[in-house]
Each structure stands twice: as structure tokens, then as C-alpha cells.
Amino acid sequence: MSPRTSTQFETIRQEKRKVILEAALELFAENGFHATSMSTIAKKGGISKGLAYNYFESKNDILEEIVDEGFHQVHDLLDPDKDGVLSEEEFISFLEKTFAMVKNNHRYWKLYFALMIQPVVSENLSEKYAKAGEPLFRMMHEFIASKGSSDPEGDLMIISAMLEGTFLYAIVAPDIFPIDRMKEKVIDGIFRIIQSGNKNKAV
Template sequence: MPRTEEQNKTIRVERKQQIMDAAMRLFSEKNPTEVSIATIAKEAGVSKGLMYSYFKSKDELELSIMNSTIDEIMEIFLVSNKVIEGPDDFTNRINRLFDHVINNVATWKIYTQLILQSKMKEFLMSPKIQDVMGWYQEQLFNYLQKQGFEDPAKEIIIVGALIDGISIQYVSAPEFIDINIVRNHILDVYAKKC
């Protein structure tokens, strides 16, 4: 009995995810530039030719992984597009982010490796990413302004640098880094009550 169109669609989605999961496993062990399409296909249990029916190139596969990863990370910040309502809400988002880093080291390692590739600059400048980042920065700016910071734009850069820096250090050597030192510092400085 032939499969229905819906079954074919489901299989296609599952197979695509299977390939992305295999690539992510490999990327968590090696730099993506060192992993070939053939290696990814073998890890996913598909032929190289079949892989190309899902992703036209390794770059397209990497962009799909980056898109998926950024969606996952941004959901932590966006919390259903809610504004940051106060220190408790800010604390919740920072805790969710740091917990995500701790519980998803491989994902953050891949994110870090991919985002540092020059070809990702165009992706990061895409309207989707710029819209989301602009919206979130506006919410963070308004929150920090309400908290009494003289230069909220400068503080956004500092918070971002602290998060990026500790994330990179933590995914590189989680056994040697106490990520909670930076988490607690951010909360001590930026989640104080007005």
C-alpha cells in the first residue's frame, strides 16, 4: 500500500532532523570545517546522494542547524514575546539561559563554532535575526532604563559580553569553569530592585 502525502511529509521531516542530529553530534566532537558531507551521511545512516535531496550543500545544512539553534536560544529570551516586566522576570530569563548552557553544552559548542565562521555573518544580518535581536534589545534597554542605569545601551553590550564570554569558556572546559560566578554577578548587578 503506497504512503499518503502526509506520511511522506512526516518521513521527510524526520529524515531531515535525523541528518541534522547526526551533523550536530559530529560538530560537537570536531570543528564543522573538519567534517565532510560523506561523514555526516554515514553518521545519519543515509547515502550521500539522499543527503543532497535534503540539503543542497554543507553550508545549507549548517545554516539549518544555526537557525534551529538560534530559535531554541531566542525562545529563552523571548518567553512568548513578553516584555521584561521587572527584576524577577529578568532573573527568570538569565537563569533559564544559564541552565540551558549547562544542560546543553554540545548545542552551545556547535553554536559557538558556527557563529564564528565568516559565512554566518550574512545569516546574522538576515531580517529574521535582526528583527528578533532588535526587539529583545529594545526590551532590555527599557528594563535597564527603568532600573536606573544611566547608559542602558552600554549595559546591554556588557551583559552580552559576559554571557558570550562565559558561554565560550564553559563549553570549552565545563569541568574547570564555575559558570555560576558570572550568573550571580549579572543578577547582583542587573536584577536589583528599583
């Protein structure tokens, strides 16, 4: 049998990292971050504790990579041409693709949301991701303002809360809040919020 190539080793490495991250996400979400140890993560992933430490220095490193992955999945959808400016077409595409992402990977996002609402997670990472999310919110703010909103900052707050609440309801109670139906209503609602501000300004 011929020795493995560097590409094969990298593939194996990425597969092992994925196993560890998936096991950790499930345990963090179900048992809490504090109650989860590296030993339990390794056991859940079917690997040794020593091997787990070969890939991650601590469970904090695992947590940061999990949160990074979820953050960037959303962030990368917002500005596909990376020009720092949102067109209406890009904004609608972002909303549609985000809804599709949540729908197609329901279990992952259910666990992710359960993890993110834990105080220890939100407190430790809020500053980092608030800063990382600044370009995203700035683009959305500028887009809302460009559509004629009289209160783009307030509208952005309402729209952000609407999106987060929609995803949470669609994940927790999909039979009551079907995500495809919610998508239509939310996109329509977002533009009504922006346009209502424009009408008020005109009056």
C-alpha cells in the first residue's frame, strides 16, 4: 500500500475536525458549555481525548470555531460581490438564501441557536462578534437609508429582531411556523417597514 499523500492527510485532518466540532456543538447545546468536557466531546466523537487535543487546545477553541462557522455562513451571503454595498437584489437574495440555509440544515441551526443563547457564550463572545458584525450591519443600515427610511437605525433594529425571532420560531416550532410561509411574510414585512418610514417622511 502506497503512503498517504499530503492531500489525503489534510482530508483526514478536516474530517476529524468536523467530527469533533459536530460532537461538541451537540453537547454544548444539550448539556451546556460549562458541563461539557473535552473527554465527553472526544467520547461523543468516537476518538481519544489525546487526539482531540491534537486538533484543539481547549473546549474554548472549539466553541470559537463553532461560532465562527455559523457567523461566517450568514455573513458570506450578504455581500456576494464583496463591494461593501447592498443592492435591493442582493438584499432579497441574502434573505432568501438565509432562509434556505436554515431550512436545509435545521438540526445544525437548532443546536447553534441553543448554544448562542447560553449566557456564558453570549457574554464571552459578544464583544468579538459585535465588532466582526459591524460591516454587515453598516451595509444593511446604508441599504435601508438608501430606500428612503426616515429612521434607518430603528428600522435595522426591528428588522434584525424580526429575522432572529423568525428563525427561532421556525426552528423550534416548524409545524406552527413553516419557514417557507414565514419567508414570504418576513421579506414583505421588511420592505413595508422601510417604506412606511419613507411615507411618514413624505407627509
